[in-house]
Amino acid sequence: MPEESGRPLFSPRADARLRRAMVVGALLAALLAATAFAMARSGSTWRVGEAAPQPIPFSHAIHAGGLGLDCGFCHAGAARAAGAGMPPGELCLGCHQQVWNVSAQFAPVRAALQGGGSTTWSSVHRLPEHVRFHHGAHAAAGVGCTACHGAVEEMPRTVRAEPLHMGWCLDCHRDPAARGAQPVGLGRLAQQHGGATLPALANCTVCHK
Ligand code: HEC
Ligand code: HEC
Ligand code: HEC
Numbered sequence: 001m002p003e004e005s006g007r008p009l010f011s012p013r014a015d016a017r018l019r020r021a022m023v024v025g026a027l028l029a030a031l032l033a034a035t036a037f038a039m040a041r042s043g044s045t046w047r048v049g050e051a052a053p054q055p056i057p058f059s060h061a062i063h064a065g066g067l068g069l070d071c072g073f074c075h076a077g078a079a080r081a082a083g084a085g086m087p088p089g090e091l092c093l094g095c096h097q098q099v100w101n102v103s104a105q106f107a108p109v110r111a112a113l114q115g116g117g118s119t120t121w122s123s124v125h126r127l128p129e130h131v132r133f134h135h136g137a138h139a140a141a142g143v144g145c146t147a148c149h150g151a152v153e154e155m156p157r158t159v160r161a162e163p164l165h166m167g168w169c170l171d172c173h174r175d176p177a178a179r180g181a182q183p184v185g186l187g188r189l190a191q192q193h194g195g196a197t198l199p200a201l202a203n204c205t206v207c208h209k
């Protein structure tokens with residue numbers, strides 16, 4: 001039916017209210033987006049600095065810092081293999097059986113050894129199932145443990161020092177030389193895509209199965 005009176009659809013008052021609501025809505029949406037962005041970038045979302053409950057109160061500050069034990073002494077795979085690995089209970093008891101026997105604290109290590117298994121440590125670094133990682137590749141390129149784990153030898157309780165989210169990994173993979181890395185394998189290659197030269201290390205399949 002055609003409009004007869006020629007009156008506007010909304011009264012001027014209602015129109016002003018609608019405008020105000022739209023401005024407020026847009027501001028809220030912007031605030032929400034900014035908050036989501038800040039949360040995704042913030043360390044707490046990625047559990048940076050949070051320790052995990054452990055069966056034994058192990059301290060890197062005492063063992064790697066104070067005693068000066070090499071990281072590879074306990075994490076033998078870190079130099080070459082994909083996984084860094086955890087020390088076998090025998091290695092702890094080698095020092096703690098008689099000399100530095102803190103008996104009660106070592107019950108979980110002994111129980112694990114008797115059962116033929118290994119001590120179950122909680123991880124503060126575990127990546128999601130769909131992401132692949134390789135310690136040896138980074139060691140070969142001269143990327144030290146501190147680049148990703150921080151000053152572990154100063155930690156009384158082990159915490160995550162870096163967010164380890166995708167953007168953080170890519171930051172280095174797009175330009176490893178800027179972070180002091182010297183690639184020896186895949187990291188030296190580039191690929192052409194739509195006329196642009198992209199670093200091969202930034203390819204999705206490098207980190208995703
Ligand atoms: C005496 C053995 C020993 C030495 C030496 C040692 N670690 Fe560890 N490391 C452990 C044990 C045990 C754990 C598990 C308990 C914990 O997280 O504190 C661990 C855990 C870690 C974790 C956390 C793993 C995860 O999944 O979250 C990192 C990272 C790590 N060590 C790095 C290092 C670095 C870097 C060095 C050298 C500066 C080092 N460690 C030296 C025994 C050792
Ligand atoms: C090279 C010898 C050596 C090895 C290997 C070793 N420790 Fe120790 N550990 C020590 C010494 C030394 C101390 C300090 C004792 C002290 O201060 O009275 C210590 C202290 C401790 C303490 C007491 C910490 C505290 O806060 O008082 C725990 C728990 C411990 N070690 C666990 C472990 C575990 C678990 C392993 C194996 C992953 C391990 N240690 C391997 C030598 C060793
Ligand atoms: C480029 C970053 C990076 C570097 C460099 C690096 N790590 Fe890791 N580390 C990680 C990530 C990511 C994980 C978790 C891996 C996963 O969940 O698959 C991890 C896990 C670990 C773990 C837990 C056990 C395991 O094998 O998953 C230990 C222990 C560890 N790292 C020790 C070391 C030591 C020691 C060095 C130096 C020799 C080192 N890391 C260098 C990123 C790094």
Ligand code: HEC
Nearest residue numbers: 132133134137141169172176179181183184185186187206
């Ligand atoms: C400080 C720089 C740096 C950081 C941070 C870093 N990487 Fe790397 N990564 C490298 C370099 C350099 C290489 C290539 C080494 C080579 O050329 O052999 C590499 C290689 C790899 C490889 C092996 C590729 C292959 O097939 O040879 C994987 C997988 C990988 N990175 C995953 C990750 C993940 C996941 C993270 C984040 C948790 C990460 N990286 C963080 C520098 C870094």
Ligand code: HEC
Nearest residue numbers: 127128131164165166167169170173201202203204206207
């Ligand atoms: C240098 C390693 C690396 C590369 C290259 C990489 N990713 Fe990731 N990706 C990660 C890591 C680490 C995570 C887990 C942490 C996170 O969610 O940020 C992840 C998570 C993801 C997720 C899950 C996000 C979520 O919210 O659960 C998706 C989807 C994804 N990546 C897609 C891609 C695609 C598409 C590419 C290629 C354009 C790519 N990734 C390249 C390391 C990488």
